[in-house]
Amino acid sequence: MTPKTLRFGAAALAAATAVAGVTLTLATTTDASAAPPKPRAAASTTKLFVAPTGADTNAGTAAAPLRTPQKAVDKLGAAGGTVELAAGTYAKQRIVLSGRSGVTVQAAPGAKVVLDATGLTPAADTTGVVDVRDSSDIVIQGLDVTGFRTKSRGRTPVGIFVGGSGSNITVAGNHVHHLGNDNTTQEADDVNAHGIAVYGTNGAKPITNLTIRGNEVDHLVLGASESVVVNGNVDGWTIDQNAVHDNNNIGIDAIGYEKTATGGSTDADRARNGRITGNTVTRITSIGNPAYAGGCDCADGIYVDGGRDIVISGNRVDSAEIGIEVASEHKGGTTNGIRVENNTVVRSAWVGLAVGGYSATKGDAYDVTVTGNTFTGNNQNDDGSPEILLQNMVHDSTFTANRITATGGSPALVGRVKNAGAAAKTANVVFDRNDYGSPVAATQVAFSWNGSDVTGFSAWKTRSGQDAASTYTVRSS
Known part of the structure; x- marks a missing residue:
């Protein structure tokens, strides 16, 4: 993700300028509401046991466990x-699983298994404590992953990383915490x-x-990146029932167009046909994150940046x-086929929902x-920012049957920036x-339409031509 320069409020709503663009035709899309098939676990009945008190010369039985998880793999x-890993800390x-098939790595039932990477140096580029590449039928379950840190630019530590190509991969019931990139270079997108x-990463x-x-x-500590992310050629996926909290950048992200x-x-460079459902995302803020030193405190709880055919449902x-x-951060790119339904969004610093490119030179959002x-x-x-903000190049989209309550001293409900593009x-x-x-009162509530302030619910409906069957109630929650 590229750090944004983004501000809301009346000044920002009026700041967008027109940009020429290519007219897109809506295409028939895959049904993103269909959940992927149930992932498969290891087909082999072979089971090896590992314990911090074991020895790598052992047979790997429950009575004579191995000591090193990689040795067992x-x-x-x-x-x-x-x-199967017994309780304890594996310092x-x-x-690493590369080109593997049919492997499950799991904690023993009820065991707290800690992979503590403190003191390990991440390799150049991207490295996971658990690192799965070009593998299929893989399950990673019940591990506590922590301590993987660096201060180096260009090195990306990851708790659990899946890369390349593959199918039937499950990452479930793990705790990934207290790791990251501690480099303090200001506004650096390589931290x-x-x-x-x-x-x-495989386009084919x-x-x-x-x-x-x-x-x-x-x-x-994420720098310019995300807590949980699917990026590039990831087609058919579910991010479900996770708790993502207290991180200094985006919570959950589905990304396209980054040449991953x-x-x-x-189209193969877009996360697509996915579901982000039933997650709880709390206390996500980029305040103090050096990547955003230019004045953008704008970490999303859930973000789709260039993905397509994605359901975002039942999250808090x-x-x-x-x-x-x-939105799409890349000029000429799109985010489309997105269904945002039955979510609860509260106490955001800026807005509850933003749709569309955050500047007139970014991509568009439709369907x-x-x-x-x-x-x-x-x-x-x-600061007068609205609950729902329509940014640049939003088209062919609907906002219906939502409950939208603005609070604070300057309550604003919906804002749309000045039209940008054809x-x-x-x-x-x-x-x-x-x-x-x-x-x-209904006569005092604020809206903005095409960069112009609108005061009053009736005036909003007249000026925008929207919300003919919508209602307004005086309430504080």
Whole structure:
């Protein structure tokens, strides 16, 4: 992710300028609501045991466990199988699976298994404590991953990393915490770290049927990167029921157009056909993060940046800087086929939802459906920013049946920046059947449309032509 330069409020709403763009035609998309097939575990019945008190000369039985997790993985051989780790701390240990199939690495039932990477030096580029590349039928489950840190630019420590291509990969029930990149260079986009990262780098062969479920990811120092991310050629995935909290950049992200995948089409460089469901994302802030020293405190709880055909459903985002954002940071790129439904977003510093490019030189967002969500008490900065912000080049999208409550001294409900681009880039945006509220009378509540302030709910409907069947209630929550 490239650090943003982004501010909201009335001045920012009026600041966008027009930019020429290519008119896009809506395409038929895959049904992103269909969950991927259940991931497969190890096919082999071979099971090896590891314990901190074991020895690598042992047979790897429960009575005579191995000592090193990697030794057990290697000992499984091509047939695969299961490696079960006994409780305890495995200091300075990594687990690497490359070109493997049918391997499960798991904690013993009820055991706290800590992979403490303190003192290990990440290699150049991207390195995981658990590092899975070009592998299939893999399960990583129940591990506590911590301590992987660097101060080096260009080195990206990751708790659990999946890269290359592959299928049927599950990352479940792990705790990834207290790791990251501690370099303090100001506004550097080569200072990065992740908690859980999946990078589909093979443009011809995607990573498919990926499940990231029930993990806790917290207290990370991320630089310009994200806590949990799918990036590039990742096609068919679920990020479900994770707790992501207390990190200094984006919580959950699905990314396209970063040239992560090589040797394929542009569309192969986009995370797609995915689900972000049932997650809890809390206390996500870039305040104090050197990557944002230029004045952008704008970490998203959940972000889709250039992805397509993605359902964002049933999540709770509390105390991020932007609750949910749907956009493309790359000129000529798009974010499309996104359904944001039945989420609860509260106490964001800036806005509850942002859709569209954050400047007139970025990509556009279309075929976005926002329905059944609750946005309440966002804009904790109380600077007049709205609960829902439409940025540049948002078109062919609907915002219906949401409950939207603005609070604070300057409650604002919906804002849209000045139109940017050709007419097709801003056409066919529909708001209707929404339930609006704030502590002030209907005649005083604030909106903004195409960069101009609008005061009063009735004036909003007249000026924008929106929300004919929507309602407004005086309320504080």
